Amino acid sequence: MSKLEIINLEVEVDGKRILNGVSLSVSSGEVVAIMGPNGSGKTTLFLTIAGHPRYRVVNGDIRLDGESIINLYPEERVQKGILLALQNPTPVPEVRLSTLIVAMLNKRAGKHITDPPTPQMLMQMNKLVTELGLKPEHLSRGVHAGFSGGESKRAEVLQLLMYKPRVAMLDEPDSGLDVDGIAVIGRAIAQMAQEGSAVLVTTHHAEILHYVRPSRVIVMSGGRVVYEGDESVVKEIESMGYEKFFEKVNAK
Numbered sequence: 001m002s003k004l005e006i007i008n009l010e011v012e013v014d015g016k017r018i019l020n021g022v023s024l025s026v027s028s029g030e031v032v033a034i035m036g037p038n039g040s041g042k043t044t045l046f047l048t049i050a051g052h053p054r055y056r057v058v059n060g061d062i063r064l065d066g067e068s069i070i071n072l073y074p075e076e077r078v079q080k081g082i083l084l085a086l087q088n089p090t091p092v093p094e095v096r097l098s099t100l101i102v103a104m105l106n107k108r109a110g111k112h113i114t115d116p117p118t119p120q121m122l123m124q125m126n127k128l129v130t131e132l133g134l135k136p137e138h139l140s141r142g143v144h145a146g147f148s149g150g151e152s153k154r155a156e157v158l159q160l161l162m163y164k165p166r167v168a169m170l171d172e173p174d175s176g177l178d179v180d181g182i183a184v185i186g187r188a189i190a191q192m193a194q195e196g197s198a199v200l201v202t203t204h205h206a207e208i209l210h211y212v213r214p215s216r217v218i219v220m221s222g223g224r225v226v227y228e229g230d231e232s233v234v235k236e237i238e239s240m241g242y243e244k245f246f247e248k249v250n251a252k
């Protein structure tokens with residue numbers, strides 16, 4: 001069992017306060033969905049958890065199984081099993097997708113990163129490629145090099161499914177996906193939780209959550225958590241919009 005706890009987190013970027021006291025937690029097997037209008041701090045929260053150097057924790061704590069991780073480098077957080085799938089990942093044309101995945105798995109296993117993949121790794125990777133609707137040729141292409149939006153999302157999810165992180169964070173994994181893509185990615189996210197990851201996922205849409213079945217839905221605004229509830233809140237926000245939803249919450 002793993003548990004990620006965000007405790008009263010206040011974060012500055014380039015001297016500008018972005019998060020104003022965010023608290024939430026997620027455990028193995030759970031998916032917590034995070035919603036919130038553009039600019040509410042969702043991506044900032046994920047980049048802070050991942051350890052991005054520009055995001056300075058001015059107050060609060062991030063704990064993995066009770067241990068603070070805020071002084072760890074990003075690579076050390078990956079080693080601890082915290083992985084982030086970015087909304088718009090940067091292409092790394094000079095590294096093959098399969099090479100990256102094998103290197104990550106080798107590193108965690110304490111092997112040399114350039115060691116050849118085990119037959120099990122290859123079998124699993126090929127199986128997942130097909131399930132995710134990618135082609136074997138994607139594995140031998142540069143990471144995200146010339147990938148379509150949908151292919152990039154699938155490639156990010158492939159890395160998470162192969163790595164089986166303790167904490168998986170996915171930032172708008174459904175943005176720009178067609179209906180089939182949403183189903184594939186949504187099911188894959190549910191699978192991550194079933195396989196024991198603690199999952200955080202941001203989205204604006206109810207559709208993907210239909211497949212994901214989140215344990216909780218958190219709504220952020222202005223760098224704060226303003227609402228925590230179940231899936232029904234997603235449909236409510238979709239139909240009335242954030243502004244009206246916040247008016248309703250505040251009136252209570």
Ligand SMILES: Nc1ncnc2c1ncn2[C@@H]1O[C@H](COP(=O)(O)OP(=O)(O)O)[C@@H](O)[C@H]1O
Pocket residue numbers: 013014016018036037038039040041042043044045054
């Ligand atoms: N590097 C940065 N420099 C200045 N402001 C930033 C930076 N990164 C994020 N912000 C600001 O922080 C706020 C939250 O952004 P973000 O976390 O990307 O929101 P969301 O992902 O919810 O849309 C926005 O107002 C954004 O402009």
Ligand SMILES: [Mg+2]
Pocket residue numbers: 042043044087171
């Ligand atoms: Mg964002």
